Amino acid sequence: MNMPWWQELWRRHAHITTPLRARGLPCDIEFGLSAYIVRVSLPDDSYLIISPPQEPPSDHPPGDPEGWIATREHPDDQTLFEVLYDSAPSNNPGTRRRPKARHGGSAQPMIEAIDLRLAQLGLLPHPALPHESPHVHPAQPTPPPPSRDISGTPGRGPAYVYGDALRDLTDRLNAAESHADAAALLHQILEPTDGLLAQLGEFFEAAGEKAKEAEEDDGFDLSYDLADAAAEIRSLGEVLHVAEDRMRALTPLAPAPRLPSTPARAPSLPPRALPSAPPRHTR
Incomplete structure (x- = not known):
């Protein structure tokens, strides 16, 4: 059975998106200059772009490049451009090898670098790791339900385990x-x-x-x-x-403030007696 392209795309990038989403960072997958990229929204409206090398384009399959590049940018501030991580191999033989290039396409060192930088900036909503x-x-x-007889038991009808x-x-x-x-x-x-x-x-x-x-x-x-x-x-x-x-x-709604209780009212005075009606005269 063929998996829909978008499911396959998310599956190929799960080692990137899963740990970031676990930290409370919304992720999406888009097509960049020549390859698919992961876009990560940050609390200050800036965002991360996590991508394989795109110029020249990578010949590796999506989600498994020869290296990763993670940058931080802001849609309203063109001066903000920060490289958080770069393990892409150099295309120039005479260029000194980047220190992180030894990690190649491994995602874990990049996630750790992103964790560190976002924590420094105060932009990491949930720094705890999943198991913490x-x-x-x-x-x-979710733990699987206890094993039961799906066909049911006499007098009780079928057991709907999955329901x-x-x-x-x-x-x-x-x-x-x-x-x-x-x-x-x-x-x-x-x-x-x-x-x-x-x-x-x-x-x-x-x-x-x-x-x-x-x-x-x-x-x-x-x-x-x-x-x-x-x-x-x-x-x-x-x-x-x-x-x-x-x-x-x-964001959960804050509970409504409780109004002060109404002070007890003074007891009302007894009703005033009405004047007696004058006697009626009959002729």
């Missing part, structure tokens, strides 16, 4: 204490290669292939319907691919 966070984290998979697992995830989302925790749970659904939507698309595509095995007209018709469902699910994942970052960027 006490909360649910995108890099931490129950998703219901548990929904309960955790409802109980999330912060938007960051909610974003971590969204990651479980929207991660472009291993998330629930991506795997659900694979499931429907596999079901379509299974329907074809019947070699009947209805089987082929069913396979087309299932293939359409798989395509719609993948399209939904593409539409929502930045929902996790948008959720994490939300």
Whole structure:
């Protein structure tokens, strides 16, 4: 089965985007001068561009270049241009080799350099590494549900193991204490290669292939319907691919200030007695 190009693109850059998104930095993948680049938004409205060598263009596959270049720029300040990391090999044989060129296309040294510089600038929202966070984290998979008999037990009907697992995830989302925790749970659904939507698309595509095995007209018709469902699910994942970052960027509303309690009112005076009506005279 062929993976959609955008899923394949995110998969090839996951070793770059996953640690940065874990630090609360929204990422996107764009096409640069001659290769795909990772654009990372920063809290001060500046951004990072992480790219392979582009002039001349790299002949390596996306996400696995011969070196990485990470720069910081600002859309409204053309004077801001800072090279945070450069491990690209030199094209000039007479030029002295860059110190970081020994790392080549390895991502870990670059992530460490970005961590250090952004921490110095105060632009690292979540400096903690994934395994250091006490909360649910995108890099931490949801524990699988306990093994149960899918066919059900007599008198109880079928057991919906996977529906129950998703219901548990929904309960955790409802109980999330912060938007960051909610974003971590969204990651479980929207991660472009291993998330629930991506795997659900694979499931429907596999079901379509299974329907074809019947070699009947209805089987082929069913396979087309299932293939359409798989395509719609993948399209939904593409539409929502930045929902996790948008959720994490939300600021919780501050609780409304409590108004001072109203002082007790003095007891009201008893009503004044009305004057008695004059006697009526009858003729």
